[in-house]
Amino acid sequence: MESITMLMEGFASALTPMNLLWVLIGAVLGTAVGVLPGLGSAMAVALLLPITFSLDPTAAFIMFAGVYYGGLFGDSTSGILLNTPGNSSAIASTFEGHRMALDGRAAKALATAAMGAFIGGLIATTVVVFFAPVLVKMATAFGPAEYFALAVFAFLAISSVVSDSVVKGLLSLGLGLVLALVGVDGPSGTARFTLGLPQLFDGMSIVVITVGLLALGEVLHIASRIHRDDAATRVESKGKPRLDLRDIRRALPAWLRGTAFGVPFGVIPAGGSEVPTFLAYGTEKKLAARNGDTDFGTSGSIRGVAAPEAAANATAGTAMGALLALGLPTSATAAIMLAAFQQYGMQPGPLLFERSGPMVWTLLASLFIGLVILLILNMQFAVLWAKLLLIPRHYLYAGITVLSVLGVYAISSSIVDLWILLAIGLLGFLMRRYKFPLAPVLIAVILGPLAETELRRALTVSEGDLSILVGSPVTLVLYGLLVIALLITGIQHLRHSKAARSQAPKFDSDRIGV
Amino acid sequence: MKTIEDSPATGRKTEDYPVRITGFWSGRSELIVPALVFTLAGFLSYGTATMEVMGTSVPGPQFFPTIVCVLLFLMAAIHTIQILRTRRFPHADSEGHNPDFSSDMLGDLGDTEGKSIYRPTAPPSATGKRKAYSDWKTLGTVIGGVAAFIVALPVLGWILSAAGLFWVVCRALGSKRPLFDISISILFSAVIQLAFNAGLGLNLPSGFLEGLI
Numbered sequence: 001m002e003s004i005t006m007l008m009e010g011f012a013s014a015l016t017p018m019n020l021l022w023v024l025i026g027a028v029l030g031t032a033v034g035v036l037p038g039l040g041s042a043m044a045v046a047l048l049l050p051i052t053f054s055l056d057p058t059a060a061f062i063m064f065a066g067v068y069y070g071g072l073f074g075d076s077t078s079g080i081l082l083n084t085p086g087n088s089s090a091i092a093s094t095f096e097g098h099r100m101a102l103d104g105r106a107a108k109a110l111a112t113a114a115m116g117a118f119i120g121g122l123i124a125t126t127v128v129v130f131f132a133p134v135l136v137k138m139a140t141a142f143g144p145a146e147y148f149a150l151a152v153f154a155f156l157a158i159s160s161v162v163s164d165s166v167v168k169g170l171l172s173l174g175l176g177l178v179l180a181l182v183g184v185d186g187p188s189g190t191a192r193f194t195l196g197l198p199q200l201f202d203g204m205s206i207v208v209i210t211v212g213l214l215a216l217g218e219v220l221h222i223a224s225r226i227h228r229d230d231a232a233t234r235v236e237s238k239g240k241p242r243l244d245l246r247d248i249r250r251a252l253p254a255w256l257r258g259t260a261f262g263v264p265f266g267v268i269p270a271g272g273s274e275v276p277t278f279l280a281y282g283t284e285k286k287l288a289a290r291n292g293d294t295d296f297g298t299s300g301s302i303r304g305v306a307a308p309e310a311a312a313n314a315t316a317g318t319a320m321g322a323l324l325a326l327g328l329p330t331s332a333t334a335a336i337m338l339a340a341f342q343q344y345g346m347q348p349g350p351l352l353f354e355r356s357g358p359m360v361w362t363l364l365a366s367l368f369i370g371l372v373i374l375l376i377l378n379m380q381f382a383v384l385w386a387k388l389l390l391i392p393r394h395y396l397y398a399g400i401t402v403l404s405v406l407g408v409y410a411i412s413s414s415i416v417d418l419w420i421l422l423a424i425g426l427l428g429f430l431m432r433r434y435k436f437p438l439a440p441v442l443i444a445v446i447l448g449p450l451a452e453t454e455l456r457r458a459l460t461v462s463e464g465d466l467s468i469l470v471g472s473p474v475t476l477v478l479y480g481l482l483v484i485a486l487l488i489t490g491i492q493h494l495r496h497s498k499a500a501r502s503q504a505p506k507f508d509s510d511r512i513g514v
Numbered sequence: 515m516k517t518i519e520d521s522p523a524t525g526r527k528t529e530d531y532p533v534r535i536t537g538f539w540s541g542r543s544e545l546i547v548p549a550l551v552f553t554l555a556g557f558l559s560y561g562t563a564t565m566e567v568m569g570t571s572v573p574g575p576q577f578f579p580t581i582v583c584v585l586l587f588l589m590a591a592i593h594t595i596q597i598l599r600t601r602r603f604p605h606a607d608s609e610g611h612n613p614d615f616s617s618d619m620l621g622d623l624g625d626t627e628g629k630s631i632y633r634p635t636a637p638p639s640a641t642g643k644r645k646a647y648s649d650w651k652t653l654g655t656v657i658g659g660v661a662a663f664i665v666a667l668p669v670l671g672w673i674l675s676a677a678g679l680f681w682v683v684c685r686a687l688g689s690k691r692p693l694f695d696i697s698i699s700i701l702f703s704a705v706i707q708l709a710f711n712a713g714l715g716l717n718l719p720s721g722f723l724e725g726l727i
Binding site for chain 2: 181401
């Protein structure tokens, strides 16, 4: 049980007052951005990256870990009280959660959500502690072809399998790859697409890209909508969030089922917790129908909140494991975490456990500590967090704008970077305006260089023979799974566009031409 | 032919709202995206073809960009065709719709029985027919604010230019208290300057105020 001793050492270094303070700051920030609709932990980490640059990496990552989980604790709060999920990971728990709130059981829904997030995260993090070393052993046998297959899997799964439109997903992916191409090519020393600007020789900073897309892009999008859309109405939450024994007995199986959906999905690059949360919600719904549970869909079922919430945090937990052990980001937020590691000159993957072992185990230990802190913060003060929604939106977004330019300027005091930030912010706005997915851009920017290097390395070894790319069982399994997933999505898209077309005869050109 | 397709993503019918088709561009403004992508892909192809290749490794630095170029050209072409075939209007969008995930797929997984996953956008008001369209004035003000900040930063220094940016964004997003905002802006940017200089040891430009503070 080597893992346990390592983890205990991790706890020993995580339990210093200074490190506890960082977890607490991270947890507070994470919950705050989670509660506020439109902001998420990915944006928060991107904004924090440049500011934390002078911190020691362990402290920074402990804080990021708090933000990472915190976002998933907070997002259900605004979903339950406002019917506006803080993030898309909370959509599934909002259905029943808001019904419970309307039924006067808002406090109970909030407590169920927080407890579910805690249980999901706890089980998943425990799984990571025991399985990360196994994954690391497996990954050390990976060669260039396997890493390339992994990158291709992540690219296509996120841009095509789960996204709304395959064409838009692939366009986003292509844009991300272009952003990653700018700069001097490592293996050959060739300057690529730098327009002769020396500032671009090192490539575009990941901080500039992520802050531009996620923070400034969101501000611009809000600017284009704020005088258009109506504000949501809030349900007041009465009473203390407490669960009695009967509630716990009802919610417990749902928490566990949700976790079971979430744990495997963290390792699959399916873009995060949306897919497992909906799976968990769907399962609870079917079970409720079978057991004659009348709460579901009417007054709000506690299980419909418990399962998706547990699934979301379980996914986040194992996603952290896949990130640390394989260097594979499975969601946009994980991609930003990977970027954070790269900023500190570390490359997640098998070597990370070898080279920065103590830091990794401290990080894992602080994930546990973060979960406990988050549970307390969200159980005791859920109603207080909802007060954040009272901050006028103009102050919030003005603050984000200023923090964006601050963060980008802080990395290298360069005015050119600020112009690039504005350009990428405009790109982020256009993509939001026309419903392009953002996750493929982030995954491509972060995994693009790896994919290129490994592809070229593999082909150099094989002297141009493409069969090396499918030459091992691991690559065959990965490509096989990918083909199956793509086929299923293809059928799915066809079925739905057929369904949409069969309703089409309703068109009435007289009415349309009004 | 004047037809509009339903938005399958939301299950909401576009015909619920009157839509005015005035010409070729109605519901096709999205063409700006493939136009930009074609330009980008063209630049990329030119850059790849004229690249001063160093080293002799095979495959070289032009290999991967070529793949990306092909991907971009192909997808931009398909996207153009899609837009030309189906006009899309902002009403069909729904609030908080995250295009990272197929709402059809999530609907199937969650067994939502074709109910909309996302809240639909607020319907256009009876008087203002254009309510659903992007608000270019506010957007332009914010973009202008950021651009002005970038120009002003080396001259005016952090405190003044950041306060100006904060104030402009507040005003654009609908703040009704311009005078009160001035104090909030200056307080915000000054606190950041202090925290950075004292706490993190990073220097933000102080502009012409240098020496005064």
